[in-house]
Amino acid sequence: MDNEEKAAPEEAAEGALGETIEMTEESYDDIKNEAHRLARELGVSLEEAARSVHASRGTSPQAPSRMIGSLKDLSPGTVNISIRARLVTLHDAERNEGGGKYYYGMLGDSTTTVPFSAWTEFDFNVGDALLLQNVNVREWKERTEIVINDRSRTSRTDDLDGLVPSLDDGVPGTIGELVPESRRIDIECRVLEVQRGEVIVKESPKEITRGCIADRTGRMDFTCWGPVDLIRDRCYRIIGGYVKDHRGALRFNFDPGAIIRELPDDRLPPLEDLQRPLPSRIAEVNSRRSFGPVMLRGMVLDVRGGSGLIRRCSDCGRRMAKGQCPVHGRTKGEDGLSLRAIFDDGSGSAIIRAEGPIVEHLLGKRVSEVSEELKESLDPSSVTSELSSRLNGRPWTIIGDPSVDEYGISVSVKEMSEGFDIELLNSDITSLMGVLI
Amino acid sequence: MKRREPAVPVLIQDLLQGSREGGDGADGGPRTYVITRSGARVYRAVLSGVLMEKEDIGSPGSPLFRLRLADPTGGISFTVGRYGQAQLEVVSRLSVPTFATIVGKVSFFTSKRGEEVMTINAELIVPTTKSVRDGWHKLAARDALARLWRMTMDEPVPCSGFEGPGPEVPRGGEESVEATREMIKQCLLSIDRPFFSRAIDEHRNSALDGNERTEGASFEEYEEQVVQMIVSLDKGDGARWDDLVDHIQKKKLSRDIIEEVVSSLLDKGLLYEPILGYLKAV
Ligand SMILES: [Zn+2]
Numbered sequence: 145m146d147n148e149e150k151a152a153p154e155e156a157a158e159g160a161l162g163e164t165i166e167m168t169e170e171s172y173d174d175i176k177n178e179a180h181r182l183a184r185e186l187g188v189s190l191e192e193a194a195r196s197v198h199a200s201r202g203t204s205p206q207a208p209s210r211m212i213g214s215l216k217d218l219s220p221g222t223v224n225i226s227i228r229a230r231l232v233t234l235h236d237a238e239r240n241e242g243g244g245k246y247y248y249g250m251l252g253d254s255t256t257t258v259p260f261s262a263w264t265e266f267d268f269n270v271g272d273a274l275l276l277q278n279v280n281v282r283e284w285k286e287r288t289e290i291v292i293n294d295r296s297r298t299s300r301t302d303d304l305d306g307l308v309p310s311l312d313d314g315v316p317g318t319i320g321e322l323v324p325e326s327r328r329i330d331i332e333c334r335v336l337e338v339q340r341g342e343v344i345v346k347e348s349p350k351e352i353t354r355g356c357i358a359d360r361t362g363r364m365d366f367t368c369w370g371p372v373d374l375i376r377d378r379c380y381r382i383i384g385g386y387v388k389d390h391r392g393a394l395r396f397n398f399d400p401g402a403i404i405r406e407l408p409d410d411r412l413p414p415l416e417d418l419q420r421p422l423p424s425r426i427a428e429v430n431s432r433r434s435f436g437p438v439m440l441r442g443m444v445l446d447v448r449g450g451s452g453l454i455r456r457c458s459d460c461g462r463r464m465a466k467g468q469c470p471v472h473g474r475t476k477g478e479d480g481l482s483l484r485a486i487f488d489d490g491s492g493s494a495i496i497r498a499e500g501p502i503v504e505h506l507l508g509k510r511v512s513e514v515s516e517e518l519k520e521s522l523d524p525s526s527v528t529s530e531l532s533s534r535l536n537g538r539p540w541t542i543i544g545d546p547s548v549d550e551y552g553i554s555v556s557v558k559e560m561s562e563g564f565d566i567e568l569l570n571s572d573i574t575s576l577m578g579v580l581i
Numbered sequence: 582m583k584r585r586e587p588a589v590p591v592l593i594q595d596l597l598q599g600s601r602e603g604g605d606g607a608d609g610g611p612r613t614y615v616i617t618r619s620g621a622r623v624y625r626a627v628l629s630g631v632l633m634e635k636e637d638i639g640s641p642g643s644p645l646f647r648l649r650l651a652d653p654t655g656g657i658s659f660t661v662g663r664y665g666q667a668q669l670e671v672v673s674r675l676s677v678p679t680f681a682t683i684v685g686k687v688s689f690f691t692s693k694r695g696e697e698v699m700t701i702n703a704e705l706i707v708p709t710t711k712s713v714r715d716g717w718h719k720l721a722a723r724d725a726l727a728r729l730w731r732m733t734m735d736e737p738v739p740c741s742g743f744e745g746p747g748p749e750v751p752r753g754g755e756e757s758v759e760a761t762r763e764m765i766k767q768c769l770l771s772i773d774r775p776f777f778s779r780a781i782d783e784h785r786n787s788a789l790d791g792n793e794r795t796e797g798a799s800f801e802e803y804e805e806q807v808v809q810m811i812v813s814l815d816k817g818d819g820a821r822w823d824d825l826v827d828h829i830q831k832k833k834l835s836r837d838i839i840e841e842v843v844s845s846l847l848d849k850g851l852l853y854e855p856i857l858g859y860l861k862a863v
Contacts, residue, residue: 320744423741423742424742425742425745426587427587427745427746428744428745443588443627443684445588445684445704445705446705486585488585488587488588489587490587490588490589490590490627490724491587491745492584492585492587493584493585493587493588536705536707537682537684537705537706537707537709538682538707538709538713539713539716539717539720552584563713563716564713564716564717564719564720566716566719569716569719569720569723570719570776571740572723572726572727572740573719573722573723573726573769573777573780574780575739575740576723576726576727576730576738576739576740577726577780577781577784578730578734578784578788579726579729579730579733579734579762580726580762580765580766580781580784581781581784581785581788
């Protein structure tokens with residue numbers, strides 16, 4: 145949010161409230177207590193008692209403040225309203241011409257979030273559930289904004305109904321634990337990617353925020369159904385929203401009413417670490433459909449048909465069958481190398497797919513050399529058996545993007561290297577040794 | 582969705598001492614599994630070791646080989662015949678002994694004496710190297726340790742990759758847990774005795790102390806200690822091995838590592854055995 149240009153609300157708007165004497169916090173509590181006492185003693189309504197106390201002190205009672213049910217019902221231009229909301233973000237800035245500080249940020253409930261500015265002392269913390277009384281609503285930069293001034297009263301409230309849950313309630317979970325249909329998400333994450341976008345909802349454009357978040361346990365795409373101030377490479381705790389299965393990958397959906405609190409940078413591993421492929425087991429990939437590249441350690445069991453020298457469409461690179469591209473029909477085509485194999489890590493198995501340079505590297509020759517050899521031998525299966533003897537039954541570490549469909553898990557391989565991580569095995573064994581004693 | 586049963590790396594003894602159980606396969610169909618003594622559920626196994634025996638028991642037109650694969654914990658015999666054409670080609674070319682990795686389905690047959698014998702229907706036989714074989718053994722040992730950990734400890738497994746469903750409960754209770762411990766120890770020591778005996782020893786010492794020692798004694802420190810012990814126990818003819826063992830037990834040191842240290846000192850010529858059962862420092 146740009147705070148530099150923020151203008152203080154116009155005085156005229158507040159003059160309309162017509163208060164004559166500024167009330168301090170003490171005098172207000174004083175009056176309230178006096179009114180309660182009077183109401184009890186005289187058996188009258190609190191309202192009547194308050195009038196009487198105000199009259200006896202020469203103060204004017206505050207005009208009754210209209211309670212608005214939820215933030216989405218606010219409309220600019222209304223004054224003197226009351227509303228409950230959760231303090232979602234809080235910043236401060238200097239007023240123009242040395243007029244002191246003001247505060248701004250976001251307020252949220254289960255319906256939406258709304259920016260606010262406070263032109264008075266504002267001693268609250270992010271996550272506090274607040275009752276805001278005698279506040280005004282204006283339009284500021286084409287958005288509805290709540291204005292808190294020195295005639296407003298802001299206090300913490302215990303009435304949390306309809307508010308998003310507090311940051312102090314509960315312990316944040318991890319991305320790895322999320323499953324389809326998880327609700328009331330509460331996670332700490334780092335933003336790997338974020339971008340604003342627009343979707344058409346009911347024929348009108350709606351601004352949304354999309355991106356990818358990660359923690360130590362996993363990565364997930366998210367969509368926020370509105371604009372939010374998330375910044376790439378910063379850490380946040382996000383409370384609210386739900387998880388949906390989106391074409392085999394999980395996606396975290398929330399709206400701007402979710403609580404979003406920025407966390408210290410050291411709360412999560414650095415961006416580079418989180419972008420690294422996650423060491424995973426195939427069974428895990430299958431059950432939680434974790435998003436993003438994974439690292440799998442296992443064995444190639446079987447190089448399958450479709451491996452070896454293939455023809456690709458020269459227009460789109462798709463694999464051709466009988467000289468035909470599935471999209472472009474009969475095209476010229478060019479030679480390519482491909483690998484399809486069963487990979488097993490002891491927890492499950494997956495089909496791995498690799499193309500081009502990775503396969504060239506495994507074979508130790510370029511596609512042009514393979515083409516030349518085949519022109520002489522005329523035996524395309526020789527490439528497959530070469531791949532089989534190079535790969536089968538050996539330990540491999542692969543890095544790639546997994547996807548899950550009705551045929552199981554397949555991994556599009558980006559890197560492939562042979563051998564065990566002996567250091568990892570030694571350190572695992574050492575840390576497990578307690579069980580041997 | 583058609584699903585393959587995973588190939589589980591195991592040590593041979595773990596498999597042989599397992600129990601045969603029926604259950605549902607990954608694709609929902611009935612399956613015969615072995616629940617190994619360390620709690621692995623195995624339909625298809627990865628075994629690595631040395632092919633020790635290769636016997637041509639076939640006849641013209643019906644090739645058949647009997648083979649035996651051994652690892653530090655045990656050995657298993659299996660046959661390769663005309664139904665495994667690819668395996669047959671590999672087997673006919675190799676000469677024993679040779680390092681090899683085998684993947685196959687576990688199966689059973691009844692011997693002439695009426696005993697049920699476990700064997701393996703090899704789907705893959707791959708000649709390998711010592712270091713790759715050791716890698717498979719470390720992997721199998723690590724996974725067995727993790728299963729034991731999940732069976733016997735209250736704390737979560739201290740390394741990642743073991744968050745999935747827990748191990749099966751093997752038959753045999755505490756006795757089989759103890760046997761599994763011994764098997765893993767045996768396997769690790771056969772791969773790298775100095776490294777793993779020291780690691781085991783450090784854990785034992787920290788368990789005895791009741792607190793974690795940050796630094797275990799180095800091998801050289803042990804060598805010095807042992808030489809001093811032998812000198813102090815030497816009444817002229819050398820130190821008696823039995824006295825040394827008593828001394829070791831009083832000092833709560835590990836016998837495994839002391840044996841290792843002694844053999845290293847003997848190799849270096851810093852100790853010698855004047856009479857069998859006696860040790861003397863040079
Ligand atoms: Zn095409």
